[in-house]
Every structure is written in C-alpha cells, then in structure tokens.
Amino acid sequence: MPQKLNLTRADxxxxxAGGIALIAWALRRPNVRTALAAGVGGWLLYQAYTGSNxxxxxxxxxxxxxxxxxxxxxxMVVEDAITISRPRAEVYAFFAQPQHLPGLADAELDIxxxxxxxxxxxxxxxxxxxxxxxxxxxxDAPGARGTIVAAHLEYAPSGGSLGVxxxxxxxxxxxxxVADSLRRARALLEAGEVPTxxxxxxxxx
Amino acid sequence: MRAICxxxxxxxxxxxxxxxxxxxxxxxxxRVTASAICGxxxxxxxxxxxxxxxxxxxxxxxxxxxxxxxxxxxTLARGDRVVVPFPIACGNCFFCRREMFSxxxxxxxxxxxxxxxxxxxxxxxxxxxxxxxxxxxxxxEYVRVPFAxxxxxxxxxxxxxxQVLFLSDILPTGYMAAENCAIEPGDTIAVxxxxxxxxxAIACAQLLGAARVIAIDRxxxxxRLAALKLGAETIDYTEANVLEALKDLTGGRGPDACIDAxxxxxxAYHSVAxxxxxxxxxxxxxxxxxxxxxxxxxxxxSGGTVSVAGVYGGLIDKxxxxxxxxxxxxxxxGQTHVQRYLRPLLARIENREIDPSFIITHRLQLEQAPxxxxxxxxxxxxxxxxxxxx
Numbered sequence: 001m002p003q004k005l006n007l008t009r010a011d012x013x014x015x016x017a018g019g020i021a022l023i024a025w026a027l028r029r030p031n032v033r034t035a036l037a038a039g040v041g042g043w044l045l046y047q048a049y050t051g052s053n054x055x056x057x058x059x060x061x062x063x064x065x066x067x068x069x070x071x072x073x074x075x076m077v078v079e080d081a082i083t084i085s086r087p088r089a090e091v092y093a094f095f096a097q098p099q100h101l102p103g104l105a106d107a108e109l110d111i112x113x114x115x116x117x118x119x120x121x122x123x124x125x126x127x128x129x130x131x132x133x134x135x136x137x138x139x140d141a142p143g144a145r146g147t148i149v150a151a152h153l154e155y156a157p158s159g160g161s162l163g164v165x166x167x168x169x170x171x172x173x174x175x176x177x178v179a180d181s182l183r184r185a186r187a188l189l190e191a192g193e194v195p196t197x198x199x200x201x202x203x204x205x
Numbered sequence: 206m207r208a209i210c211x212x213x214x215x216x217x218x219x220x221x222x223x224x225x226x227x228x229x230x231x232x233x234x235x236r237v238t239a240s241a242i243c244g245x246x247x248x249x250x251x252x253x254x255x256x257x258x259x260x261x262x263x264x265x266x267x268x269x270x271x272x273x274x275x276x277x278x279x280t281l282a283r284g285d286r287v288v289v290p291f292p293i294a295c296g297n298c299f300f301c302r303r304e305m306f307s308x309x310x311x312x313x314x315x316x317x318x319x320x321x322x323x324x325x326x327x328x329x330x331x332x333x334x335x336x337x338x339x340x341x342x343x344x345x346e347y348v349r350v351p352f353a354x355x356x357x358x359x360x361x362x363x364x365x366x367x368q369v370l371f372l373s374d375i376l377p378t379g380y381m382a383a384e385n386c387a388i389e390p391g392d393t394i395a396v397x398x399x400x401x402x403x404x405x406a407i408a409c410a411q412l413l414g415a416a417r418v419i420a421i422d423r424x425x426x427x428x429r430l431a432a433l434k435l436g437a438e439t440i441d442y443t444e445a446n447v448l449e450a451l452k453d454l455t456g457g458r459g460p461d462a463c464i465d466a467x468x469x470x471x472x473a474y475h476s477v478a479x480x481x482x483x484x485x486x487x488x489x490x491x492x493x494x495x496x497x498x499x500x501x502x503x504x505x506x507s508g509g510t511v512s513v514a515g516v517y518g519g520l521i522d523k524x525x526x527x528x529x530x531x532x533x534x535x536x537x538x539g540q541t542h543v544q545r546y547l548r549p550l551l552a553r554i555e556n557r558e559i560d561p562s563f564i565i566t567h568r569l570q571l572e573q574a575p576x577x578x579x580x581x582x583x584x585x586x587x588x589x590x591x592x593x594x595x
Contacts (some may be wrong), residue, residue, distance in 0.1 A: 085299050161490065176317060183316060183514070191295035191311040192277065193229045195329060200349055201225040201341045203210030203218075204260030 005051040006061040008074055008157050012048040019044035047139050052163075059165050060176035067154055069123070071130040077162055078175050082182040085146035086189045092117045092138050094150070094189055102153060104174060107131045131155060132174070149185070151160075166171035207595070208345035209574045211261045214252025217251040222262065230277035233353030235289060240267035240344045242574070242591045243374060243466060244400045245468070245516045247582050249334065253469060253492070254518055256318060258335035261588025265291035265331040266333060266373040267343025271357075278354045284357035287357035289350050289370045289483035293329040293340060295482050296355035307540035313338045322519065327540055330372030345576060346595045357406040358547040361555070367562040368554055370592065371405070374563065376561045377546035379405025379466075382514035383413050385537035386462035395451055395460035395504060396437075397497040399427035401564045401590045402514055403466035407435050408559055410464070419454055421447055423474065426587040430514075434563055443474040451504045458505035478523065485522060492519030502528050502536075513538035564590045571595045 007015065022041030026034035033126035049054050051063070061143050062077040094100055098109045107124030112133070114120050123133040141148045155174050157164055164173065187194045208222045225234055248254050268288040271281050281287065294301050294309035301309050305362050309328035313319060316326035320524045329351075332342020341349060350357060354560050360369045377401050386394055394410045399422035407418045420431035421440045431437040440450045451460060473479035473496040485491035499513050502525045511534055528534065553559050566589045569577050577591045 004584060008324055012502040081298070085297070085302070179317060190297040195312050195314045195338065195351065196228055197339050197341070199206070199226060199228050201208065201209060201222050201262060201345070202260050203220045203222045203262060204258065
C-alpha cells in the first residue's frame, strides 16, 4: 500500500537542516555518541526524501501536495464519517444550511457545489483568502439504518505536521471540528438537541 | 444548594453551589429526596478514574420530586415522584432504539475524550468524570436531568424511597449481570463480590432460576447476608483457594456462569499476582487490577459465561485469553441499560418478589457524606450501602 504523506514542505526543510546538522556534528568529532546522532540525522534525511514520518502515522496525519484548489500550495486532509438514523433527504437538507457545515474559526462559508441528497461542497474564506475547502457525501446506510455522511476537508496547515500533531493531542484541531460538526448534526437530527453541561451547577470557582 | 463535590483522591466535600437550571428543552430539575453512594463512586473517591475535575458534583443513584420541566418534556409534570436511571440516554438513536441505553450516541458532550480511551463513546453518566460528559450528579439537593422524557420512571406513593431508589442503578445492574448469564434450570452461578451489586445479582440469579448461587467475599457481614438472607453458599477467599473450592462445590466442572461484581480495584489474599497488579497500578503501568475477572474466567466451566458487572476503566495485564478461547467461554458485560429494566423491576418490587432495601446499612444526612465515603471505602462499621437524604 502506498504510504500517505504526512510531512509538509516546511517540515521537510526542517528535517533536511536537522539531519545535515547532526551528520556534520558527527563528522567533526567521531565517537560512539555522535555516530548515533549521525544515524538519526540520516533517518531524518530519509524521511525528508520520502515525505513521511512513520512515527506520525498513528495520528492519522495526511498531507496532500496537489490539492484540487491551487490557491493553497499543500493541504492537511481530514476525513470522517457518521451514521445518522434519519432519511437521506432530511440529513442533506440540514447540512445544506451553511451554518451547519464544518468551518474553521472566523471563516465565511459558502456552498460551491450541490447535488441534492448526494453531495455538498463548500469553502471557507477569510478576507478573500481561501482557508479550507471540503465536501460531504450522503448515502443510505444498509438495512434502513439511516444515512451515512462522509466528510472530507482540506486546510492550509500552520506549524507543519508537528503543529498538527500537537493540536490533535490537545483535542483542538480541524479533525475535532469536523467530528464535532457531525456529532452535533446527529444529536440535533435524532434527539432534537445538543447535549451540554454549559451553565450547569458545579462546585468549581 | 448543598452538594457533594469531588476535590481529589480521598477528598470529597459538602459545599454550597448554585442551583441547577434547565439548559435544554428536554431537561427537568429534580429535588432529590434520596441518593446513594455506589461502589463505583469509590473508584472516583480513590482517584482511579481519569477525567475528574475539582468541584465536580458526585452521585448517579438518586430519586426525587420533579420541580421544573423543559418545554419539550410532556411525560412528566411538577410534583411527580421519580427515580432517575444513571445512564443519560436520548431514546432516539441507533442504540436507544435497540434498548442499549447505556450506549446512547447523543448524550456525551465529551465523546471525543472517551473515544481516545475506548475507541467509541458510551452514554453520558451523572457525576462520573468528564470522559462520560461531566454531568453534575445527584448527591445534592437538586439535580438537572437531561432527556427527562426518556429516563425517569414515576413510582407509586405506596412504595418507600428505600424500596425504589436502587432502580436507578444497582438493582438493574444486578439483574443485567444475572440476565447475561443466560441461566438454565440446574445452573450454578458464582458471584465475586458481595457488595450491593453482588448481593442483588445473587437475588436476581435466584429470581431467574439458578439452582445454586455461590458467593465469594472476605467480609463476614457480607458473606453472612448472602448466606442468611439469600441462602447462597459462601467462600471466604482469605480462608480458601477460590478455584479449588469452586471445583469441589461443583463436582469438578466449575460454575455454569461467573459474575464479576468487583471491578478494577479487586483485592486478593496472599497472592503474587495481586502484589504484581498493586505495584503496576501504583506505578501507573496498569490502570485496573483484574484479580476477580481473571479468577472468574479460570473458574468458569467450559462453554460457560463470564458476566462482568464490575467497572473497569482502562487496561489490564495477564488476561487469560487462552482459557477464554480454548474453553469456549463467553464474556458479557456493559454499563447497565437501566431504562430497559425499570418497568419490569418496578413490577417485581410492587409484587413483593424482591425488596432491594435489605442491603442498606446506613441512613445518613447529605452533610455526613465525607465521613460516609471513608466509612464505605474502609468497610468500617460493617458498611454495605449508604443512603443519603438532604
């Protein structure tokens, strides 16, 4: 299986610089310790060459170097899906309202393509700059179990793959944002409200 | 209002906090008339459950009087006397429609946290960590009840609080533990742990037709209750080798089903494995101590069922997968789907088939909760079940 890329251009420049620095240090004073450092340096160079760091693989980071929207040179790709126990037309109609689509903070969303009950595509702009673009596809879940909504979102990364990894571990990332939008939609469509504890009684001061 | 707040391991306090408000259309506010401390609250008290925050209001076993309902709640009205199930469930999702209420997909606002730990998220639970929603609990004067049109059950005035309070958790939990054993005539059921859930699991196994029940614990008062009140045979694990004793008692074949009513803080006596788990848990290499679960798997007869009612939170070591696979064992478990059992169990209480109040040893005021938690954890004063009234 071809490996998905998970290093951005900036990451790879950093890896090259780090790898060369480690090897150069090892060449200047060769001993056991620096030989190890040279090994790590070589590994960094190899990762820069392949564009993929296997240690980031478990975080599911995926870089697209040839995004469909050329305004962004390279994108981070987020994919998610949810099954909602409601008919496809109702689920589609819900997401066809732009305020229900996943969007990054401060982005203005507009729908760029729509195929009723099948697919919706949108983009998020801030001050005439494209921040992200995405699409939702809708299909019937097998056995009359409602509708499967598959989300695909691409956004311009800031802070490289390290920043993305950090954001993911902290739970504040476009990945979360997409997951939260899908969950919120399911709660509203199925239960009629979104679960919350904001404003509840607490002993916190 | 007064409420019991968690402040850290072995630190709960009674504090004055703001009264709850309706936040969603399907909410209700209940004035709590009785609540209980659950054995699983002791896992929080001991600091074994991740995702607790200082100031969290505890308590998931409670009942009371409806004082306010949200605009979408048509099934309840002010003044209704209700018992509230501990799993918060929407009633509309894939799992709720299949009566697997504790797996509700729409009630945990912090589902992403649970997904990181467990793959997918179960339902939200009152007062049981932010992993399960961070909902304020019912060990308080008032509590907010989400999806109030699905969960709470109205109870007749003829029944005392004592008799119906445990519908909120431990009676259905004991019942589901027994139901998961798929009991057939002639079956012998072994139950690890004679705390409230273990004792009610024994009673329910008998209701469901078990020929014999064997109860395992170390506290004399608990074994006594199992033997004298319920007629179970008993094993004191500080005096006997449980596996050998069970083999002897079952004609060399093992119990047909085993119920783990202990969970992640199990104790054992003079056991190398126990010391191993204790050390690993203290050093955070292992989150749970699965002594009872391992023993239940090893003891169960081939082709039998291990029913897990005790709470586990994370990862365990030295899981006897070989015994499980080679001997065709079935494990059945889950947080209790309380809503599924409310009506049938209320009917059994009304018909006097079961009166779960026999486990209550202490009736205290909410203000006494900090000492009650300590007493319950240390099993002082032969404590089995504490009921709190405001």
